[in-house]
Amino acid sequence: MALKAFLLLLATVLFAITTASSHDLHEELKIKAAYVQSQAPPPLPIVKAPAPPPLVTKPPIVPVPPVVRPPTYAPPPKVIKAPPPAPPVAPVPPVKPPTYAPPPKVVKAPPPAPPLPKPPVPAPPVKPPTYAPPLPPVKSKKDCVPLCEQRCALHSRKRTCMRACMTCCDRCKCVPPGTSGNRERCGKCYTEMTTHGNRSKCP
Numbered sequence: 001m002a003l004k005a006f007l008l009l010l011a012t013v014l015f016a017i018t019t020a021s022s023h024d025l026h027e028e029l030k031i032k033a034a035y036v037q038s039q040a041p042p043p044l045p046i047v048k049a050p051a052p053p054p055l056v057t058k059p060p061i062v063p064v065p066p067v068v069r070p071p072t073y074a075p076p077p078k079v080i081k082a083p084p085p086a087p088p089v090a091p092v093p094p095v096k097p098p099t100y101a102p103p104p105k106v107v108k109a110p111p112p113a114p115p116l117p118k119p120p121v122p123a124p125p126v127k128p129p130t131y132a133p134p135l136p137p138v139k140s141k142k143d144c145v146p147l148c149e150q151r152c153a154l155h156s157r158k159r160t161c162m163r164a165c166m167t168c169c170d171r172c173k174c175v176p177p178g179t180s181g182n183r184e185r186c187g188k189c190y191t192e193m194t195t196h197g198n199r200s201k202c203p
Contacts, residue, residue, distance in 0.1 A: 144169035151203055154179045161203045168193055168202035 138144060144166050152161035169175045171193070174186035183191050183202065193201045 138169060138173045138175070141166070141170050144175060147175035151175055151179060155203065164201055165203050172202075 138147070148162050148165035148169060151165050152158050155161035165175060168186075168190055172186055172189035174190055176182040176185050176190070180203075183200075186202075190202050191200070195201045
């Protein structure tokens with residue numbers, strides 16, 4: 001509908017402009033304008049305003065009566081029945097006091113004779129402490145040869161034992177006596193020397 005009204009307005013404006021220009025040029029123009037009957041827009045439906053919601057009346061607040069607890073009644077006390085009377089007891093005969101036999105006479109044994117003193121045991125003779133003979137001094141590598149030969153005499157791999165013994169003797173200046181054991185007599189230098197596999201190196 002707005003488009004039709006705009007076209008009608010445009011046609012009216014053009015007609016007015018052409019009429020004014022024709023009067024200026026002394027031209028008579030006869031313009032037959034075809035008028036288009038504009039259709040009136042259909043009437044808009046009448047929209048009724050919504051009815052206001054009905055007023056909700058709150059019901060009157062009824063005061064809640066206080067809750068009355070029922071009275072608690074104590075249970076009635078239990079009636080304890082008296083025990084029935086005991087039957088008559090027969091008279092107990094008098095108890096005679098027990099007769100005790102006279103205790104036997106205790107014969108005291110004669111006191112034991114005092115033990116004879118033992119003769120003193122002679123103490124064993126005290127032996128003087130035995131000290132191990134001092135180790136032979138090692139001054140050079142030549143002194144290690146006879147000591148290592150004695151040390152490795154019973155070893156299964158004598159060459160390996162001799163090589164390790166010579167190294168330990170050269171460093172620690174000591175070879176333990178005997179074919180085995182007594183390693184502590186050469187001190188920590190001999191006992192703490194180890195191989196790459198953390199095994200004791202000195203025989």
